[in-house]
Amino acid sequence: MEQVVYRIRRFDGEKEFWQEYSFAHEPNKTVLWGLLKIKETADPSLAFVAACRSAVCGACAVRVNGEAVLACETPLDALLGRFGATLVLEPLGNFPVIRDLVVDWEPKAVRLAEAKPWLMPRDEFSAEAGCRQTQAEFKKINAQTNCILCGSCASECNKLSTGDDDFYEPFVYTKAGKFVADSRDGAAAEHLRPVLARGLWKCVHCQECVTKCPKRVAPAEDIAALRRESIRQGLTDNPGARHALAFAGDITNSGRLNETTMAVKTDGLLKSATRLPFALRLLRRGKLNPFHFPAPVEGIDGVRAIVKAAKEAKE
Amino acid sequence: MQTFDVLVIGSGGAGMRAALEAGARGGLSVGLMTKMFPTRSATGMAQGGINGVLGNADPTDTVDKHIFDTVKGSDYLGDQDAIAFFCGQAAAAIREIDYYGVPFSRDAKGQIAQRNFGGQSAPRTCFSADKTGHVILHTMYEQCLKHGVKMLTDRQLLDLAVDGDGLCGVVALDIRTGTVVPVKAKAVVVATGGAGRMYWSRTTNPFTSTADGMAACFRASIPLKDPEMVQFHPTGLAGTGILMSEASRAEGGYLYNNAGERFMARYAPEKMELATRDLVSQAIETEIREGRGFGEGMNAYVLLDLRHLGREKILERLPGIRDLAITFEQVDPIEAPIPIRPSCHYTMGGVDVTNFRTGGTALAGLFAAGEAACVSIHGANRLGGNSLADIMVFGKCAGVGAADYAQAQSREAGDGALMAKTAEWEARLAAAMARGGGPAVASIRDRLAEAMWNKVGIFRRGAEMEEAAAIVDGLAAEYERCAVGDDSRVFNTALVNYVELGNLLAMAKAAVLGAINRTESRGCHLREDYPARDDVNFLKHTLVTLAGAQYELSYRPVVVTEHQPAERRY
Numbered sequence: 001m002e003q004v005v006y007r008i009r010r011f012d013g014e015k016e017f018w019q020e021y022s023f024a025h026e027p028n029k030t031v032l033w034g035l036l037k038i039k040e041t042a043d044p045s046l047a048f049v050a051a052c053r054s055a056v057c058g059a060c061a062v063r064v065n066g067e068a069v070l071a072c073e074t075p076l077d078a079l080l081g082r083f084g085a086t087l088v089l090e091p092l093g094n095f096p097v098i099r100d101l102v103v104d105w106e107p108k109a110v111r112l113a114e115a116k117p118w119l120m121p122r123d124e125f126s127a128e129a130g131c132r133q134t135q136a137e138f139k140k141i142n143a144q145t146n147c148i149l150c151g152s153c154a155s156e157c158n159k160l161s162t163g164d165d166d167f168y169e170p171f172v173y174t175k176a177g178k179f180v181a182d183s184r185d186g187a188a189a190e191h192l193r194p195v196l197a198r199g200l201w202k203c204v205h206c207q208e209c210v211t212k213c214p215k216r217v218a219p220a221e222d223i224a225a226l227r228r229e230s231i232r233q234g235l236t237d238n239p240g241a242r243h244a245l246a247f248a249g250d251i252t253n254s255g256r257l258n259e260t261t262m263a264v265k266t267d268g269l270l271k272s273a274t275r276l277p278f279a280l281r282l283l284r285r286g287k288l289n290p291f292h293f294p295a296p297v298e299g300i301d302g303v304r305a306i307v308k309a310a311k312e313a314k315e
Numbered sequence: 316m317q318t319f320d321v322l323v324i325g326s327g328g329a330g331m332r333a334a335l336e337a338g339a340r341g342g343l344s345v346g347l348m349t350k351m352f353p354t355r356s357a358t359g360m361a362q363g364g365i366n367g368v369l370g371n372a373d374p375t376d377t378v379d380k381h382i383f384d385t386v387k388g389s390d391y392l393g394d395q396d397a398i399a400f401f402c403g404q405a406a407a408a409i410r411e412i413d414y415y416g417v418p419f420s421r422d423a424k425g426q427i428a429q430r431n432f433g434g435q436s437a438p439r440t441c442f443s444a445d446k447t448g449h450v451i452l453h454t455m456y457e458q459c460l461k462h463g464v465k466m467l468t469d470r471q472l473l474d475l476a477v478d479g480d481g482l483c484g485v486v487a488l489d490i491r492t493g494t495v496v497p498v499k500a501k502a503v504v505v506a507t508g509g510a511g512r513m514y515w516s517r518t519t520n521p522f523t524s525t526a527d528g529m530a531a532c533f534r535a536s537i538p539l540k541d542p543e544m545v546q547f548h549p550t551g552l553a554g555t556g557i558l559m560s561e562a563s564r565a566e567g568g569y570l571y572n573n574a575g576e577r578f579m580a581r582y583a584p585e586k587m588e589l590a591t592r593d594l595v596s597q598a599i600e601t602e603i604r605e606g607r608g609f610g611e612g613m614n615a616y617v618l619l620d621l622r623h624l625g626r627e628k629i630l631e632r633l634p635g636i637r638d639l640a641i642t643f644e645q646v647d648p649i650e651a652p653i654p655i656r657p658s659c660h661y662t663m664g665g666v667d668v669t670n671f672r673t674g675g676t677a678l679a680g681l682f683a684a685g686e687a688a689c690v691s692i693h694g695a696n697r698l699g700g701n702s703l704a705d706i707m708v709f710g711k712c713a714g715v716g717a718a719d720y721a722q723a724q725s726r727e728a729g730d731g732a733l734m735a736k737t738a739e740w741e742a743r744l745a746a747a748m749a750r751g752g753g754p755a756v757a758s759i760r761d762r763l764a765e766a767m768w769n770k771v772g773i774f775r776r777g778a779e780m781e782e783a784a785a786i787v788d789g790l791a792a793e794y795e796r797c798a799v800g801d802d803s804r805v806f807n808t809a810l811v812n813y814v815e816l817g818n819l820l821a822m823a824k825a826a827v828l829g830a831i832n833r834t835e836s837r838g839c840h841l842r843e844d845y846p847a848r849d850d851v852n853f854l855k856h857t858l859v860t861l862a863g864a865q866y867e868l869s870y871r872p873v874v875v876t877e878h879q880p881a882e883r884r885y
Contacts, residue, residue, distance in 0.1 A: 044800030119416030
């Protein structure tokens with residue numbers, strides 16, 4: 001391969017357009033190297049941001065062929081091998097675009113602040129004496145501290161793509177989760193309440209945030225941990241927690257779900273009633289039988305033993 | 316016009332520590348201006364750790380030892396009163412940021428873990444694996460969010476505005492709109508980081524370390540102190556200059572030449588790889604020069620070997636280092652040694668701070684902290700782990716100093732100087748954007764880096780530096796007619812690069828001037844034509860001041876209290 005082509009989605013502040021740039025291939029280079037090459041030898045007006053070029057500052061995240069990556073650490077040769085000589089570069093998804101590949105972080109910072117992402121130390125600690133924490137407790141937050149706020153998780157989040165009114169960027173949950181998991185923090189509920197109020201139970205488990213994170217942070221796991229902690233803290237007065245508890249109850253009772261009671265347990269009688277038309281349609285098609293109360297499955301004792309073991313393992 | 320009691324410029328550790336200190340006080344309006352999103356700063360790239368005498372790993376460690384190590388490390392160019400103050404505050408600063416949420420690696424008692432670092436007589440470097448700067452930076456950001464610090468992101472500092480009555484504020488380029496905006500402030504803290512990008516292609520620094528605050532203060536007639544003192548980190552990756560933390564040597568890494576020899580035995584028989592950065596860098600370059608390196612010319616290197624540490628220790632203590640080596644040098648340190656070579660790392664010199672307790676400068680209301688400032692505690696060579704401690708200790712001091720000043724200051728500055736500076740820059744930037752033809756910004760920048768690396772690098776000679784001075788002058792003349800190449804008002808990064816290059820040129824000229832006139836060798840400043848340290852004539856700080864268009868040179872004696880200069884051996 002002698003020439004590489006970057007097909008870039010550009011935006012000048014008013015209109016969007018596509019532009020192709022071609023440059024000579026060199027081995028062992030990165031996506032960022034190509035962008036710098038274009039800017040310095042072909043078109044100074046191409047706008048993107050980068051700072052550390054060593055995958056720790058998070059500035060240079062862009063979408064290449066539909067996937068968010070850090071331009072600075074992503075080897076060009078591997079991409080060219082997979083996709084051929086032309087790569088499509090776009091700004092991160094789920095961000096307002098300012099120009100070309102530059103996105104606007106200001107609204108994201110406002111949303112991040114809502115989750116109160118700062119340590120609320122336990123009373124036994126002080127600014128003068130510092131804190132105590134075991135190495136094992138430190139390790140519980142070590143993964144989350146790798147977050148560099150690059151926005152890759154937000155870019156590819158399928159839930160966020162449907163709108164951000166009822167869901168945060170995945171990194172917001174990771175930040176909240178970091179403090180909930182920090183043994184030095186004494187106010188888990190303070191971090192839990194804001195994320196519960198916005199989307200904690202609405203993650204669709206697509207795992208895009210986990211697979212796209214360049215720093216091996218796993219926001220989806222942090223979301224799961226926050227859910228568990230919220231139930232442990234008794235913050236169960238919400239459809240998500242009720243649904244999870246009803247689910248667990250059904251499995252323990254009979255080894256299978258009772259679809260009819262599930263809706264009532266999750267949403268309450270009143271809200272479930274609004275779903276009556278849907279339930280009637282299901283009835284008509286023979287997909288719902290309100291008089292069916294499933295008997296325990298064969299081997300229910302085994303199922304209950306598993307549930308018990310899982311509970312003990314978590315505690 | 317946007318107006319603040321305290322305006323902090325720069326969102327690295329020093330700037331955010333200052334901003335949250337002023338913000339936490341309450342009752343003051345505090346702004347934090349930065350040219351990118353706050354967490355993109357160079358602080359996040361610091362890997363190894365932060366020094367302070369906690370006595371966790373070694374109960375016999377003392378503040379006096381930390382003071383002496385720092386004085387000796389500075390090759391006696393550090394001011395000993397400031398160093399004593401700094402070392403006395405460092406432990407408290409570390410406990411405080413633990414309380415703020417910095418996640419530290421821990422020892423068996425649950426205390427903050429500490430390890431050895433170069434040039435230290437005890438293990439006193441606290442760390443969070445090998446991402447210490449990253450976690451400090453993010454914790455400072457979290458605290459700024461908590462304290463409601465107003466963030467002004469995507470704003471490039473252009474100049475200070477000063478009138479007959481004193482400091483009025485600053486003017487900045489609002490990168491989003493391409494307009495020059497005045498920002499009025501009673502007190503300003505300059506914490507814009509270093510000037511490593513003078514050596515563009517061979518530096519560990521981010522693209523953003525372009526001397527913005529140093530140059531702005533310099534243009535406002537604040538002296539630059541010791542601008543010739545530039546630290547070269549011994550272990551930059553051979554191909555890219557990307558940093559391999561000093562922790563890699565601290566955890567026990569070896570350096571080998573092409574004969575398979577641990578060559579540090581020749582240069583620092585006691586400390587070996589854990590000698591100070593200036594000495595290890597000079598040793599590596601000597602090996603390469605004398606034909607004992609691998610490869611040739613700009614591509615020459617020696618090897619950093621971690622294999623004997625074992626897989627487990629590398630994964631536990633140096634995971635980030637391993638990732639960087641794999642990604643950027645295609646080498647897994649568990650399996651093979653890493654090709655490394657020194658890379659420009661840190662600017663010891665900077666804005667002349669005249670009151671280390673407040674970060675105050677010669678201009679009332681103007682404070683400086685962090686790498687942008689020169690207190691001086693690092694002198695001619697900074698110890699690893701002292702820069703993160705520096706930004707936490709002196710960032711806080713500057714925050715207190717600026718907040719105190721703003722509270723006591725009832726005068727509201729007039730708009731005159733701010734509007735005049737705004738108009739001046741508006742015209743200048745418009746002219747630069749309109750210019751067709753002319754040399755490209757990147758071309759001037761690359762030639763500057765080449766001249767600095769080859770002629771004002773690790774080994775220095777008077778004649779070569781005179782050549783470098785002429786080259787810098789020539790480039791500065793070219794700069795006046797250079798082409799930006801983009802006339803858009805929306806997020807014009809080419810225009811930002813143009814402004815940055817102007818700052819680098821000013822800083823480079825000052826650095827070369829200081830280096831030519833310091834006819835001795837001290838710390839990182841190694842003159843082959845003057846190989847000895849000269850305490851009789853040069854136990855003093857260089858001060859470069861702008862008078863009209865002239866760069867004027869003067870000196871100030873180093874503050875020596877307890878430790879008389881002695882020969883430096885490791």
